[in-house]
Amino acid sequence: MANTAQARKRARQAVQQNLHNSSQRSTLRTAIKAARKAITGGDKAAAALVLQTSVSTIDRIADKKIIHKNKAARHKSRLNAALKALSAA
Structure with a gap:
């Protein structure tokens, strides 16, 4: 458990x-x-x-650093590839 007031506050903030x-x-x-x-x-x-x-949602969440930008790029790339494969089929 946090011992100082600052640490207790940071613990509360971390939960939120x-x-x-x-x-x-x-x-x-x-x-x-x-x-x-x-x-x-x-x-x-x-x-x-x-x-x-x-893609807009993925970019917005990556900009907030909730996921890494490379992970966002990987998801977007795979989705675009799937869409492109759909048009080829």
């Missing part, structure tokens, strides 16, 4: 920040799942629109 970051990660996962579902749906135009909003 953890809740906020968990919510943001959940938003990220939801956006990725929505993009994957749209791509597997088969409609390229609709999937492209969903992918655009998902």
